[in-house]
Amino acid sequence: MKKSKNLTLHKTAALVGTVIMAIGSFMACLSTNVVATQVGNVLLVASILVMFYGYSAWQP
Amino acid sequence: MKQQVKSKAVEQDSEFSLCAVPESERKSYISLTIVWTGFIFAIISLMAGGTLALGLSFREILIASFVGNIFLCAIAVAVSVIASRTGLTFALLTRYSFGSSGSRIASLFVPVVNVGWYTIQSASYGHFVASIFGFGDVGEAICMVASAALMGIFAFYGVKAIAILGYVAIPAIIFLTVATTIRSVGVMGSLEALMAYRPSAPISLAAGITVVIGAWILSTATCLADIMRYAKSTKSAVAAALTGLLGGNILMLICGAIATIAMDEYDLTAILLGFGLVVPSLILMTTNIFTTNAANLYSTGLNLANSFKIGRTKMMLILIGISSVATLLKPHEADFYYTFLNALGNVIPPLAGIILADYFIVNKGRYLALEKSKFIRWNPVPWISWLVSVIIVFALVSLLPAVVANIPAPFIGIVLGAVFHTVLMKVTGIRVNLKETEG
Numbered sequence: 001m002k003k004s005k006n007l008t009l010h011k012t013a014a015l016v017g018t019v020i021m022a023i024g025s026f027m028a029c030l031s032t033n034v035v036a037t038q039v040g041n042v043l044l045v046a047s048i049l050v051m052f053y054g055y056s057a058w059q060p
Numbered sequence: 061m062k063q064q065v066k067s068k069a070v071e072q073d074s075e076f077s078l079c080a081v082p083e084s085e086r087k088s089y090i091s092l093t094i095v096w097t098g099f100i101f102a103i104i105s106l107m108a109g110g111t112l113a114l115g116l117s118f119r120e121i122l123i124a125s126f127v128g129n130i131f132l133c134a135i136a137v138a139v140s141v142i143a144s145r146t147g148l149t150f151a152l153l154t155r156y157s158f159g160s161s162g163s164r165i166a167s168l169f170v171p172v173v174n175v176g177w178y179t180i181q182s183a184s185y186g187h188f189v190a191s192i193f194g195f196g197d198v199g200e201a202i203c204m205v206a207s208a209a210l211m212g213i214f215a216f217y218g219v220k221a222i223a224i225l226g227y228v229a230i231p232a233i234i235f236l237t238v239a240t241t242i243r244s245v246g247v248m249g250s251l252e253a254l255m256a257y258r259p260s261a262p263i264s265l266a267a268g269i270t271v272v273i274g275a276w277i278l279s280t281a282t283c284l285a286d287i288m289r290y291a292k293s294t295k296s297a298v299a300a301a302l303t304g305l306l307g308g309n310i311l312m313l314i315c316g317a318i319a320t321i322a323m324d325e326y327d328l329t330a331i332l333l334g335f336g337l338v339v340p341s342l343i344l345m346t347t348n349i350f351t352t353n354a355a356n357l358y359s360t361g362l363n364l365a366n367s368f369k370i371g372r373t374k375m376m377l378i379l380i381g382i383s384s385v386a387t388l389l390k391p392h393e394a395d396f397y398y399t400f401l402n403a404l405g406n407v408i409p410p411l412a413g414i415i416l417a418d419y420f421i422v423n424k425g426r427y428l429a430l431e432k433s434k435f436i437r438w439n440p441v442p443w444i445s446w447l448v449s450v451i452i453v454f455a456l457v458s459l460l461p462a463v464v465a466n467i468p469a470p471f472i473g474i475v476l477g478a479v480f481h482t483v484l485m486k487v488t489g490i491r492v493n494l495k496e497t498e499g
Contacts, residue, residue, distance in 0.1 A: 018231050025235035028340045029243055029332070041339040048228060048343070055227035060090050 007058055014054025021047035075218045075358075076289075077365040077372040080147030080430055086292040091223050092300035095287050097308040098226035098351030099279065101233045103327065105309055108275040109316020110326025115263030118255055118321065124265055125313040128272025129305045135474070136280050136301040139412075142419045143285040144297035146427055150285040150359070150415070151366035156427055157418035157481070159492055161437040164367045166411060170282050171360040171367075173404045175379060176391075178357050182208035183387040185349045188329070192338060204387035212380035214354035215361060216373070219290060222354045229347035234311070236344045240331055241315040244322035257321050266466040272313060277470040278405055280305070281412030283359040357383075406457065409470040410449035413477025414442045421478075422485045427493075434494040441490055445480035449473055 024043030031037045076085070112121045142153065151167035158166045186204030189195075195203060214221045245254060284301060291297030316326045323331050329348075332341035361379060365372040419427060427433075453473045457464050464472075 014227070021231050022235050025232070025340065026239050028337060029236065029239035029335075037337070044232075044339060044343060048232070051228040051231075052224070055224050059223065059227060060088075 010054050010056070010058040012054070013050050014058055017047045017050035017054050020050065075362065075372050076147070077149060077362045078152070081289050082147075083292075085290070086147075087219070087223075087290045088292060089296040089300050092287060092291055092296060093303045094226035094230060095219065095223055095355060096284065096300055096304040098222070098230055099283065099287070099355040100276070100304045100308040101230065101312060101348055102352040103348060104275050105312035106316030106319070106326045106328060108271050109313040109318075110320040111271050112268050112313065113257075113259070113317040113320035113326075115259050115261060116265070116268045117259065118257050118317070120265055120268060121314065121317045124268035124272055125310050125317075128269045129310055131269070131273050131471070132276055132280050132305050132309070133302055135277065135412075135416075136284055136305055137298050138416050138420065139281060139284045140288040140291070140297040140301045141294055142416070143288040144291035144294045146430075147289045148285075148430060149289060149362045149366065150282050151363040152430060153285065153415050153419070153427075154366075154411075155430070155435050156423070156433075156492060157414055157439065157442045159437050159439045160435040162439055162443065163435075164369070166442070167363045167366050169404070169408055169411065171363045173278070173408060174283070174356050174360040174363075175383060176400075176404075178211075178353050178360065179208065179383045179386045180391045181349050181353050181356075182211060182383060183390055184392040185211075185345065186387060187390075187392065188345055189342070192333075192342060201388055204390075205384045208384040208387050209380055211350055211353040212357055212376065212383070214350065215357035216376045216380065218358065219287075222351075222358060225354060226351055229351045232343055232347045233351075236332075236340050236347075237312065237315045237328060240328045240340075240344070241318050243335065244319045244331060248322040254318065254321060264466065270464075270466060270468045273471055274468040276305075276309065277468060277474070278408060281409060281416075281470075281474060283355065286359040286362055287355065406453050406469050406473060407450050409473030410446045410453070410477030410480075411442075413449070413474035413479075414445055414481040416474070417478035417482045418442070418485070421482045428495055432495060436490075436492055436494060439490055439492050441484045441488055442481055445477055445484055448480055449476035452476055 020043050024040045024045075024047055027036055027040030028044055029040070031040060076082070109121070109125075112124055116124060143150075146153065150170065151163065154166045155163040183204045186207040187200060189207070190200035190203045193199075214225050245251065248254060280301075288297040288301060291300065315328065319328055319331055320326045323334070325331050325334070329341045329345040332338075332344065357376070357379060361372050361376045364379070365375050368375065419425065450473070453469050453476065456472065457469055
C-alpha cells in the first residue's frame, strides 16, 4: 500500500515536472520581460530536480 | 577457486558485458527510445544542420534530412535486429566473425574513437562552464576534470542510470531547442523569409544527404547494438531506433539549419548566450553533452571489457580516470586530434559491414547462443576484408574526393566490408563457430 502510494508520488512528480519544464523553457527563451525570464529560469531548474525525483523510481 | 572467481565476476557483471542480456532484464520501447534519442541529441546533429543550411534551400534541407535518415534507418534496423535477437554487445558479436582472440583486437577500435570524443566533449564542456562563470586556468582545469568524472558516473551505473538521465534531459533538449529555434525565426522576421532562403554557395542535394549520413553512420552501425540488445522484442528495438533517427535526429538537423539561416550560428547554446540567456544555455549544453557522452562511455566500457577480459566496473573506473586526466591536455583545441579521430571514423565502418554480412548472409540470420558456442581463435578473412576495404576507402578519399562528396566514405566502407567478407567466407569455407549453428 505504502509502496504503491510512493510510486504514485514519483509518477506525479515526473509528469508535473515535465509540464513545469515546458512552461519554464518557453518562458525563459521567448519572454522579453526580464522578470518573466527569471521566473522561467527558476521553473527550469526546479523542474529538473522534481523530474529526477520522479523518474528515478517511475518510468513509463 | 577459479570457478568461484568466475562466478563472482558474472555476478558483478550487472550490465551483461560478457554474456547475453537475459529476458528478465529486457527493457520497454520507451526506455530504449529515451536512451537512443539521448545519444542522438548532440551538437553534431546541429552542426550537420548548419552545414546543410550553408549549401541548400530550406526545402532541400527538409528533403536531405529525411532521405539521409532513411539511409541511416536501414543500417539501424539491421543492427537492431541482430542486437535484440542475440542480446549481445557489439564487441561480443565480433567473436562470431573474428574468432575468440581476433575479437579482442577487433573490438579495440570503436573504443579508441569513442573515448577520444568523450574526452574532447568533456574538455569542451568544462571550458564552456569555466568561461560562463569567468574562472581562470586552474578553475577551468578543475571544471574539465570534473566534467569527465561526472558524465562517467552515469555510464558507471549503466543503462538504468542513463535512462533516468534521458527521461530528464530529453524533454529539456526538445523544449529548449524548439523555443530557441522559434526565437531565431522571430529575429529573421517570418516563416516566409525562411522558405525563401537561398544559400550563397549551393551544394548538390546528394552532398547534403552525405552530410546527414556521415554525422551518425558510425554510432548507428556500432554503439546502437549495445543499447538495442536490451530490447524485449525485435519490433520494439526497431521502433526505438527509427523513433530516435526519424524523430530526434531530423528535429535537431532542422533546428540547426534554421538557427544557421536566421542567426548565422548552428550552436543553439551560443545563440542563447547571445540573447543573454545563461541558464537555458547551460541546461541545453549540459543535457546535450551528458546524454551522448554517458551512452558513449558505456559502450566503450563494454567493448574494452571484452578486449581485456576484466570486469566492466573496473574498466569504467580506469576509463574515467584516463579521460579525466586527458582533458587537461585540452584536446578540444588540438586540430591533429580531430584529424586522427576523423581518420579512424573511416577505419571502423567496414567492421560494421563485416558484422552485418556475417550475421545476415554468411550465417543466414542465425547465431548459436554464446554459451553454447566454441570459436576458433583467429579468422583471417574479416581482417583481410577490413584491410582491403580501408585501403580502398582512403584511396577514394584522397584520389577521388568528388565520389566521397556524393557517397559518404563510411557508407562505402560498410558496403565494401560486407561484400569482401561474404565473398571470402564463401570461397575459403572457414567455420568460425565450431559447434553446429541452430537449425
